[in-house]
Amino acid sequence: MIESIYRHPASSRADIARRTGLSRATVSTVVEELGKAHLVHEQDATDDADRQRGNGRPPTLLSLVPRAAFAVGIDIGHQHVRVTICDLAGEPIADEWSRAQVDDAPAQTLDLAHDLVRQAMRDAAVTSEQLLGVGMGVAAPINSRTGDVESDGILPGWQGIAPAAEMHRRLGFPIELANDANVGALGEKVFGAGRGVNDMTYIRLSAGVGAGLIIGGQPHQGSLGMAGEIGHVCVDPRGPICRCGNRGCLETVASPVAVTRLLEQSTGRPITFAQLLGLVASGDRGARRAVADAGEAIGMTVSWIVNILNPELVVVGGELAAAGDVLFDPIRTGIDRHSVPAAAAGVRVTGGVLGDRAEVLGAAALILAQSPLALTERVRG
Numbered sequence: 001m002i003e004s005i006y007r008h009p010a011s012s013r014a015d016i017a018r019r020t021g022l023s024r025a026t027v028s029t030v031v032e033e034l035g036k037a038h039l040v041h042e043q044d045a046t047d048d049a050d051r052q053r054g055n056g057r058p059p060t061l062l063s064l065v066p067r068a069a070f071a072v073g074i075d076i077g078h079q080h081v082r083v084t085i086c087d088l089a090g091e092p093i094a095d096e097w098s099r100a101q102v103d104d105a106p107a108q109t110l111d112l113a114h115d116l117v118r119q120a121m122r123d124a125a126v127t128s129e130q131l132l133g134v135g136m137g138v139a140a141p142i143n144s145r146t147g148d149v150e151s152d153g154i155l156p157g158w159q160g161i162a163p164a165a166e167m168h169r170r171l172g173f174p175i176e177l178a179n180d181a182n183v184g185a186l187g188e189k190v191f192g193a194g195r196g197v198n199d200m201t202y203i204r205l206s207a208g209v210g211a212g213l214i215i216g217g218q219p220h221q222g223s224l225g226m227a228g229e230i231g232h233v234c235v236d237p238r239g240p241i242c243r244c245g246n247r248g249c250l251e252t253v254a255s256p257v258a259v260t261r262l263l264e265q266s267t268g269r270p271i272t273f274a275q276l277l278g279l280v281a282s283g284d285r286g287a288r289r290a291v292a293d294a295g296e297a298i299g300m301t302v303s304w305i306v307n308i309l310n311p312e313l314v315v316v317g318g319e320l321a322a323a324g325d326v327l328f329d330p331i332r333t334g335i336d337r338h339s340v341p342a343a344a345a346g347v348r349v350t351g352g353v354l355g356d357r358a359e360v361l362g363a364a365a366l367i368l369a370q371s372p373l374a375l376t377e378r379v380r381g
Contacts, residue, residue: 001030002379003372005040005064006088012045012059031062037379039068064088069375070126072173073364074113074136076163077180078102078155078207081109083116084357085124086364088371090191092357094124102139104157106166114170132374133174135366137183137359138163139208144225147177153243154208176366178221180204180359181228184352185212186219187362188315192354199311202352203230203302204359205318209251211302212362215309230305231255235297250301254294256319263290273319280323288326295327299334306339306347317352324351 004019005011011019017027034040042060066087075082079102085094096116102109117134121127140155142148147165149158164177178186185202188194194202194214202212209231213220221227231251232244239248252258256273263279264271266286271279279287302314314335320327328349336344352358 001027002034002039002064002375005062006372009063009089010043010045010061011063012061014059016062033379039065039375039379041065064375066091068130069132069371069378070124070130071132071364071367071371072117072120072134073183073360073362073367074117074134074167075180075183075360075363076102076109076113076136076138077359078139081113081116082356082360083113083120084360084364085120085126086361086368088368090361090365090368092361092364094120094126095360096120096123103155106155106158106161106163110163110166110170113167117171128172131173132371133176133367134167134171135176135178135183135363136163136167137178137180137363139180139206141229142177142179142225144221150226153245174367176363176370178219178363178366179210179225180206180208181210181212182219182221183212183360183362183366184317184358185214185315185362186365187354187358187360188317188352189214189362190365190368191361192358193315193350193352194313197313199309200313200315201228201302201305201309201311202315202317202358203298205254205256205298205316205320207255207257209255209318211305213305213309214311230301233301233304235301250297254298254320259290259294259320262293263287266290277322280326291320291323291326292330294320295330296334298327299331300338301334302331303335303338303344306335306343310343311347314347314349315352316349317354317358319356321351 004016013027017024066089071086073084081100083096084092141150143150147162149161164175168175181204184204194200198217200214204210211228211230213228232249234248235250236248240252242249242252260273260276332349
């Protein structure tokens with residue numbers, strides 16, 4: 001029953017009975033128990049439709065108490081660590097961020113994540129007993145069978161590291177682990193541009209390039225957790241050698257670092273990524289061409305996903321998404337040019353709405369998705 005209330009907040013007892021198949025008497029009994037456990041609160045319906053459902057008397061609507069429990073999200077990128085704490089309604093109540101050199105420093109990075117979690121808990125006055133668990137996204141492929149980082153040059157210092165086990169040893173809470181694109185997809189699905197969409201792809205364009213897949217409303221990671229590694233799909237057999245060891249990967253032409261480097265080579269002067277975005281916004285032809293070429297390569301690669309998985313929505317996130325339609329239009333063109341016409345016509349391409357918080361919120365959503373079961377066990381215990 002907690003599952004029903006979590007999925008459908010502000011439900012009447014009749015709504016819950018209909019969705020769960022339980023009798024009204026059973027629903028009322030359980031609601032009383034949940035109220036005593038301070039997990040559910042009641043409020044009177046106030047709109048006309050709700051009054052009509054109650055034959056003139058507004059029904060009592062039930063929702064979970066948002067601050068009855070909390071979930072932690074951790075986002076570990078190549079150059080940062082971010083932590084957020086969300087309540088049961090998915091509202092962030094604390095946020096901590098720190099710059100970090102992650103690639104060759106797993107122990108220091110995980111120690112930093114521990115410190116940021118503890119700081120966020122202090123800031124939000126959240127106790128250990130109130131936490132349901134910790135979700136963590138890491139900017140590298142994660143072997144879902146072993147829990148190890150499959151770095152292969154992507155996070156070179158993390159080879160053989162099991163981040164979930166290491167984080168559990170530091171914090172003592174249950175840890176759910178996924179790569180950054182997968183948690184980014186979940187973040188946009190639950191909180192952002194993908195709400196209400198059951199089949200979508202999230203493209204993360206940051207220091208690494210990857211795709212997170214939502215199929216049938218659920219994250220899809222593949223048999224080993226490697227699904228969506230489009231950053232290491234070859235788009236140019238004669239292209240530069242990628243940090244993964246292959247040549248001409250999408251990441252070598254479509255990451256913010258790669259696009260900025262290309263413009264540096266053509267101008268002969270150092271350019272930061274912020275300067276690149278400024279040049280794009282001002283209409284600089286070279287900067288816009290560099291971004292558009294990256295978009296074309298992304299669109300061609302995403303067209304394979306469109307042909308194979310037929311998603312309804314492609315959400316583009318990560319730093320490069322800030323280039324807007326200069327990037328999105330070539331992606332759309334590439335999908336139209338290389339996909340089956342019906343599949344191309346049925347997919348929308350849009351920018352993410354969560355910005356740099358997609359991954360950390362998606363990490364918290366890993367835990368929130370399990371909250372009904374965890375809360376049920378808490379009541380039974």
